[in-house]
Amino acid sequence: MGRLTRILVPGLLLLSVYYAVFGGEFSAFDVRDAEDEVERVRDELERLRAENDSMRLWADALENDPAVLERLAREELGLIKPGERLYRIDEVDSDATNDDGGDPDGSG
Helix, strand or coil: CCHHHHHHHHHHHHHHHHHHHCCCCCCCHHHHHHHHHHHHHHHHHHHHHHHHHHHHHHHHHHHHCCHHHHCCCCCCCCCCCCCCCCCCCCCCCCCCCCCCCCCCCCCC
């Protein structure tokens, strides 16, 4: 029986070590995957915090800085102050012009 014990005990020990590392509910692979997921979530959290800080600064500027409001009104809404003139320059579509450089509709 001594010979059987010398083979069986190390075999069971190796089997239990294998199961502890690679099997079961929390294997080495599961731990590695969980660590990767934690790192990914931390990166996403950092990105969202930076975006949140940027939005807070923008909201603060909109609430407290008249120059920001004026610039936004001019750029987005085309508003002007009394006494100013607004010049709008339309871009010409290069496909719409004739080869002779005339009007796109050919009338001039």
